[in-house]
Amino acid sequence: MTLAELLPSTGCSAEPVLEAGLWPDGTRLDASDLVIGGVPATRLAARFGTPCQVLDEPTVRSRAAAFVRALPGAEVVFAGKSLPCPEVYRWMAADGLSLDVSSAGELALARAAVFPARRIIMHGNVKTAEDLKAALAYGVSRVVVDSFDEIAQLGALARHGQEVMVRVTPGVDAHTHAAVATGVDDQKFGFPLASGAALEAVRRVAGQPSLRLAGLHCHIGSQVRHVASYEETVRRVAGLVAACGTRVEQLDLGGGFCAPYLPGEPSFDLFGFAHRVRGALNYECAVRRVPVPRLLVEPGRSIVANAGVTLYRVCAVKYGVNRTFVAVDGGMSDNPRPALYGAKYTVRLVGRGGRPRPVTVVGRHCEAGDVLAEDVPLPADVHAGDLLAVAATGAYHHALASNYNQVGRPPVIAVRDGVARPVVRRETEEDLLRRYV
Numbered sequence: 001m002t003l004a005e006l007l008p009s010t011g012c013s014a015e016p017v018l019e020a021g022l023w024p025d026g027t028r029l030d031a032s033d034l035v036i037g038g039v040p041a042t043r044l045a046a047r048f049g050t051p052c053q054v055l056d057e058p059t060v061r062s063r064a065a066a067f068v069r070a071l072p073g074a075e076v077v078f079a080g081k082s083l084p085c086p087e088v089y090r091w092m093a094a095d096g097l098s099l100d101v102s103s104a105g106e107l108a109l110a111r112a113a114v115f116p117a118r119r120i121i122m123h124g125n126v127k128t129a130e131d132l133k134a135a136l137a138y139g140v141s142r143v144v145v146d147s148f149d150e151i152a153q154l155g156a157l158a159r160h161g162q163e164v165m166v167r168v169t170p171g172v173d174a175h176t177h178a179a180v181a182t183g184v185d186d187q188k189f190g191f192p193l194a195s196g197a198a199l200e201a202v203r204r205v206a207g208q209p210s211l212r213l214a215g216l217h218c219h220i221g222s223q224v225r226h227v228a229s230y231e232e233t234v235r236r237v238a239g240l241v242a243a244c245g246t247r248v249e250q251l252d253l254g255g256g257f258c259a260p261y262l263p264g265e266p267s268f269d270l271f272g273f274a275h276r277v278r279g280a281l282n283y284e285c286a287v288r289r290v291p292v293p294r295l296l297v298e299p300g301r302s303i304v305a306n307a308g309v310t311l312y313r314v315c316a317v318k319y320g321v322n323r324t325f326v327a328v329d330g331g332m333s334d335n336p337r338p339a340l341y342g343a344k345y346t347v348r349l350v351g352r353g354g355r356p357r358p359v360t361v362v363g364r365h366c367e368a369g370d371v372l373a374e375d376v377p378l379p380a381d382v383h384a385g386d387l388l389a390v391a392a393t394g395a396y397h398h399a400l401a402s403n404y405n406q407v408g409r410p411p412v413i414a415v416r417d418g419v420a421r422p423v424v425r426r427e428t429e430e431d432l433l434r435r436y437v
């Protein structure tokens with residue numbers, strides 16, 4: 001296989017250039033290293049060990065600022081589940097974003113960050129009594145209700161005037177992986193628009209004296225590429241805005257804005273979204289003669305994914321019948337996304353170029369499916385001791401990590417202006433043992 005055949009499909013370059021848009025802003029190659037946030041990857045690996053999740057603070061904050069700039073007057077809500085970490089929540093609070101949480105646990109991190117309650121939204125298709133009590137105790141500004149049972153339960157627990165949003169399932173196919181497609185009918189999230197359940201939910205909220213309807217909420221899925229999916233959502237939900245019989249002050253379109261993982265994949269068209277979705281909302285409201293609700297968005301992945309890089313140490317290279325396996329010191333415990341969604345990644349060997357050949361990067365866990373990246377080109381002489389860098393690992397990596405095989409979860413190291421500091425420390429054997437009796 002020639003290099004020209006290899007490059008478009010596999011996502012790694014043999015040239016000493018970085019794939020555009022995938023790595024944190026300002027990441028550069030020097031003769032023998034990959035420099036992230038001004039800190040060489042070899043130095044990060046030596047100081048903090050591997051695997052190690054590196055997070056470039058300026059990239060996170062500039063992506064957050066881009067949402068705020070693109071959508072003046074809108075409320076930009078960081079999806080806390082994408083990177084649950086008090087320090088990241090503090091950056092969001094300081095930069096004027098709101099925060100969504102989907103459990104008492106995520107709320108505990110928000111509390112640790114002293115995130116202002118008036119800018120916190122709680123959602124989730126299941127909220128236990130503990131989740132709801134924690135939300136009420138902290139005084140979160142809005143709860144997104146997701147079932148008739150929850151409306152009744154929250155109504156009984158809440159003090160007078162707790163604001164809620166009703167999560168609507170608009171029946172929109174966002175053309176994403178089925179596991180993260182949440183706008184289509186007949187799945188567990190929200191109240192379907194088509195069946196009339198969403199309007200009934202609005203009525204039930206009105207029937208609870210302790211609740212007040214603040215608005216409507218939708219979230220059509222994650223890794224959504226097309227602005228048209230959001231336009232279609234607005235068109236469908238506008239009918240409900242008009243039918244509510246009360247002013248709908250807020251319309252939350254959720255998150256889902258895509259991030260690039262492989263060379264050539266586009267970033268989300270944020271300005272197209274701002275223009276076209278606002279246009280659709282204004283038009284649909286004008287036609288129905290209802291006031292235009294304030295827009296909310298809940299980006300997660302699009303803010304943090306490309307700010308993250310995971311560093312792994314190569315532990316062994318093995319030759320199968322048809323494939324070369326490069327085995328590293330992490331795996332599905334720090335990145336289950338390939339196993340869950342068939343996710344693909346861009347991988348680089350740090351500090352050395354060379355004639356590439358396709359390899360399969362595998363993890364250390366007791367599953368044949370523990371594959372981090374299939375058929376990626378790495379220099380043919382890749383060997384134990386080498387350092388690998390995987391791009392676009394800032395979203396849903398720390399969040400989804402487990403300690404399968406009792407492997408401690410990696411740290412998250414924030415970098416900026418040449419300075420590195422842990423914002424999540426590595427999980428130790430003491431941490432692991434603490435839970436056992």
Ligand SMILES: Cc1ncc(COP(=O)(O)O)c(C=O)c1O
Binds near residue numbers: 257301
């Ligand atoms: C309700 C809600 N809002 C926001 C998000 C964030 O999505 P993403 O990280 O794809 O932007 C999610 C996750 O898909 C979600 O479930």
Ligand SMILES: N[C@@H](CCCC[NH3+])C(=O)O
Binds near residue numbers: 180
């Ligand atoms: N966990 C998914 C995203 C889920 C979005 C949350 N509703 C991923 O890693 O892509």
